[in-house]
Amino acid sequence: MDWLINIFTDTSSLAHIMVLIAIVISAGVALGKVKFAGISLGVTFVLFVGILVGHIYTHSGMANEENLAAPGQVLNFIQDFGLILFVYCIGLQVGPGFFQSFKSGGGMKMNYIAIGIVLLNVAVMLGLYYLVFASKGDKNDLPMMVGVLYGAITNTPGLGAAQEALKTVGGFGDLNIASGYACAYPLGVVGIIGSMILLRFICKISLKDEEEEIRKLQEDNPHAKxxxxxxxxxxxxxxxxxxxxxxxxxxxxxxxxxxxxxxxxxxxxxxxxxxxxxxxxxxxxxxxxxxxxxxxxxxVEGYDWKEERSETVSRRILVTQNSVNGKTFGEMHFSSVYGVNVTRITRQGMELFADRALRIQIGDRLLVVGEKEAVERVANVLGNSVKRLDHPNIGAIFLGILLGIVLGMLPIAIPGMSVPLKLGLAGGPLIIAILIGAYAYKLHLNTYMTSGANLFIRELGLALFLAAVGIKAGATFWSTVTNGDGLTYVWCGFLITTIPLLIMGFVARKVYKFNYFTLMGMMAGATTDPPALGYANMTSSTDAPNVGYSTVYPLSMFLRILCAQAIILFLCT
CATH class of the missing domain: 3.30.70.1450 (Regulator of K+ conductance, C-terminal domain)
Structure with a gap:
């Protein structure tokens, strides 16, 4: 049985590293499906399993000379590689709607609220840091509070960006800010949903009246009638x-x-x-x-065409026709001309609202409802040839990653900073992916990736990243919670979550008069939190939460990653 024991004890062997990562990810994904009060943590539970495994190895004497369950260099590679895959696929997902969200008055107002939430999150974090931690004089407290910030808003890409920036700054040793992230994350999920509920009572909102308001706004549109x-x-x-x-x-x-x-x-x-x-x-x-x-x-008035109306059907139609690539929904006149309604648009796994200004792109899936003959006519117009998109262009994907890494490593000298600013392995690939997702069709580049493939690569990258981060954080997590400031991180994270959401939610309701269901989607999108969006969708029978979420999500995700790096590079040097 020595061979079996060696798999778990020989921390330098490839077999041990693979088994360790496999155990952490498989167990984390399985436990992430368990719901607590109707809420599950999803793949993020991999982080907590990784922390547990790292803690066991550290305190059982099986850790290596680096006090880790696997070689640190290998864990760093797995962490960075997973992060690159994750943020690049995120960029491809949000890219098509990133610039589009600024083109309408309502979209601009929604993004103003999202920007306010992002900035207030940072402001509350810094305020708590100077009130609670600054007097201690420990240089590690500010980076740890950055970890708390991103746990409080449940934003894992921001955590990765902050860790990457911390490596660039130097001088912080093996500090792992994932401990702060893990302390704040559970109450972060609860705080986002709790803020939505509390806002409803503060503003005395009637759910029935909000749904009726949405239905009235959707009636009698001369462009769609x-x-x-x-x-x-x-x-x-x-x-x-x-x-x-x-x-x-x-x-x-x-x-x-x-x-x-x-x-x-x-x-x-x-x-x-x-x-x-x-x-x-x-x-x-x-x-x-x-x-x-x-x-x-x-x-000619009153002429009877004696048409036999066919049965009403709903069908998902895949856009594969180059002639409609880049056209807006307003130009297509689906409802008024073809006699069908487009009720859902799925792009890179993300639900988008069929706004007249939204541009159709190759690979979009449209849920079309109408008479069978009309739906068939629309299918012919859009292409609906699945075979054309079966094979993703892997070369184009990795070319984008290459360009993203080059951009991320480009040093940008800023007066007053001791080290040049770099977008890093998170920011560079994200920006390139957003640009490719938004404008590749203009250059006739085939960078399409099916939503299933995008989701798989994204989840794989996130799982690898969280597993490596968790294993490394496990070495010091327990001492941070029990002997350090773990409980302080928990209540600080809760305040970072709730205060900005309540303030900007109140402003959005009272100043901009946003519908409550749209506002719930905006709050979920600004914190990039899918469980909160799921709660909003359960509350409403309309598409309003999805509209709010998809409008602010692209910019919010970009700002979250950018702010993580800016805080570390500007305040920790």
């Missing part, structure tokens, strides 16, 4: 022209569902020729109806 017309062609200039040519001449989007030509009913296609005197059954947006009618001819 369909208008059906029977038009007799009296314009001689379009006699003998194809329907596709007429659309180009008119520069309006419409769908012709039936044509009465010489007493015969025809189901038209793009190449169908229209003649003088033909009777067309058209559907267009209500605000386009006057222009369409003026160009084609005259309306």
């Amino acid at each position: 369909p208008h059906r017309m029977s038009i007799k062609v009296t314009n001689h200039s379009i006699d003998g022209k194809k329907l596709s040519q007429i659309r180009e001449f008119l520069n309006r989007t419409f769908v012709c569902t039936r044509i009465l030509k010489d007493g015969n009913y025809i189901t038209p296609s793009h190449d169908t020729v229209v003649g003088y005197g033909d009777l067309l059954n058209l559907v267009c947006a209500e605000d386009d109806s006057d222009a369409v009618l003026a160009f084609l001819g005259e309306t």
